[in-house]
Amino acid sequence: MEDVIIGLEVHVQLNRLKSKMFCGCSTAYHNSPPNSHTCPVCLGLPGSLPVINKKAVEYGIKVGLALNCKIEEETFFYRKNYYYPDLPKGFQISQYDYPLATNGHIMILGDDGAERNIRINRAHMEEDPGRLVHAGTIDKAKYTMVDYNRCGMPLLEVVTEPDLTSPKEARAFLDKLKSILEYLDVFDGSLEGSMRVDANISLKGGDRSEVKNISGFKGVEKALSYEITRQKNLKRRNIKVVQETRHFDEIRNVTVSIRSKVGAHDYRYFPEADLAVLRIASWVPAIKSTLPELPDAKRERFVAQYSLADDHAKSLTSEIKLANFYETVAKTASPKLAAVWIADVLKGELNYRDLSIESFRAEHMTEIVQMLDNSQITEDGAVQIIRALLDKKGDSTSKIVTALGLGKAEDDAVQKAVQEAVAESAAAVADYRAGSERALNFIVGMVMKKTRGKADAGEVHRLVKAEVERV
């Protein structure tokens, strides 16, 4: 196995903010007509000037702190100069020296199953460019349209050190980062284009390629896997990997070389004199005090407070909404049972339907767990209730129980069925007595049939055994 070295640059839209980075335009441009969320400032009209959205910087600092970064004494903006149609000023207001946050780290689950520390080089603020809409694929389009609605969206670029060793780890890092951002309530990952990734990848000792602007975590995994194969093939044929920028074609699942924006990548960074230096050190204590409990801490607390298995705790804390859902249920229902049913069953059912946790009501889950705990329904019944709710075949657990006849059979009825079944299965009883434990299963099956599945299989097994021994 050859050593793979991966570093990521993750562009995160701080899309929980109300207004753009340097102007008052609303950030809610999704589902709006092209170029309808613009003003002289984000269109870079001659004479317009940027004004810093202070809240955006606060959000940036918040993320920096959550990524265990050092927050600089003071920070300021630079101009990154290049010509591109999505960039209406001919430069992007970004950061260079003295970015907001440096030298951080977060923990992820590595390929070997152990926790790995991934170092964060820096996190800096910048403005999002507009969006290009190509008429066809990027390399063959006859024309391209520009939508400046996205232009000026507050963007945080998180840059890792080259600490990741596989596409799967890259994915794990992105999952963790997304989780933290959503915990901080600065980011909504459900919006299109809210997180875009540039990935640098090389084989040990070789030159690196940069795959730019990959959207979607699956895309990152696929693009990186393709690059590893491509670079290995080149190496096998003794061809040098060229240091270049590549584009990930999501349809063909390949990366293609694209011409770089500027030949030698000289962005001529220089300080943006239209914006003042921000002395942010004094902002930190107040922002720190607003930091919520983050995923790792919450997981530890879940294990301690609810006596959960670590993988259940991890699963439940992967998303803030899921964690909150769990805690609501665990308030009035058995925490351990709730963890199993939410993490193992509900999550799977949601995932199967491509739904988020918001599609399921915590009260329903509480009722289901309580009924299970009181043996009012069987496990199979619980699954059926969850499915019925998700598939909108009912909106009350008790009505579903009645409608589908999922209430556990009365004890008398079960006892009667057991007696009947044992009486009707002389051969099986004989086999059991001859030493075949498995012969009981036949009788249990008969009981289940008689009670139409409403009896608890384990309980039936116990009753059958007792009945056989008695007669």
Place this chain on the structure above:
Amino acid sequence: MLAELRNRLRAESCEEHLLQLFERIEKSELNGFTTLARESALEGARQFDKNPGKGLLAGVPIAIKECISTKGIETNCSSRILRGYIPPYDAHVIERLKAEGAIIMGKTNMDEFAMGTSTETSCFGPTRNPWDKEYVPGGSSGGSAAVVAGGEAPCALGSDTGGSVRCPASFCGIVGLKPTYGLVSRYGLVAYANSLEQIGPLTHTVEDTALLMDVISGHDRRDSTSAEGERHSYLPGLHDGVAGLKIGIPREYFGEGVNKDVEKAVWDGIHTLDALGATWQEVSLPHTRYALAAYYVIAMSEASSNLARFDGLRYGLREGEDKDWHTTFSAIRAQGFGPEVKRRIILGTYALSAGYYGRYYLKALKVRTLIKEDFLRAFKDVDILASPTMPIPAFKIGERINDPLSLYMADVFTVPINLAGVPAISVPCGFSGRLPIGLQLMGPHFGESKVLRASAAFETATAFHEAKPEVI
């Protein structure tokens, strides 16, 4: 003058007054105006005639430099690349002028993107000096200065990046102020070198400049470099005189390279102030000789970035068939910019390039700090500084246009002020033959009151501002 005009217009007809100005402009050979906003101006005048209102500039017509954004009126910086661009918004200063009842007459010619000292690099051809049509009006706000001096507008706004208000004020015999950096909002001023420039008035009298400053200065939250604080009035105390005022004479601003007539007129001016009760002493601004180099590196570097947005995609020049992005925008920029603008973009791009940044841009910033410290040190001992605005009177059209270095050299006494961010005014102080000479008075940061007070005292004691060119 503006106060009198305001009162006279109440008694007479503003519309009539404007029609006379427009008639004069149409017959004019100065080429000072580029666009006339005839309809909207006349509409404003008719409204004033019906109901004059109480604005500080109610009914007062004003000319605006091409690089200041005016809603609905083409704003092209006298460059082909911006021809046809009609802004959807007003600059802060335009909003202020309108709020005080001023009437926007139209836009005035300038060096393309304010890059020049003569208004010769305009895509509309040169503006002529009202005192002698063979001569340049100075630049880059040459159109604004010429139309005021030539009687085509009672006042105007210009912008000053390295002397662009003061130079044409000096060459055209009027008053021009470059305010402290941050005093007037730059929102809507099309950037040439954004860390250096300010919008400033061009008027016949010091009092008019003070009145315009009362209107256009003050905090604007849309410009992050705009100074906070209460709006200040420059009119009260304007005529309190100069008794006890200490004037510094920077020795580096005299001597070699300064025209004899200019030197004499400026010293006469200093003696006039002395006679009025001020005292003077020699001071030194030792880093002056590095100012031009630092200025041009900074201005060109910033310009290379500020002018990057002009690619023809969203507004302005769009000629020929669209090809791929690089070919198309390169062709538009090749056609749209004039040679001086290209020269500065190329030099600025070079100065910011990897490997040269430290040698040029960063070094220029260090020099800038030293120059600012020169001024801060001098203002510990004196209240204001006095010097020639320009080392020479106006030169002939075409005389220097092919010698950019000699044009750059003419900015030697104006650019240090922009590097330091302090205010400076040019007031008429004499003539060289028929051509006016300007006295430059410089103050500490936000020391406009002192500068204006000294200028007003000088103006009251002299008659240079009353002289009129033959065209009037």
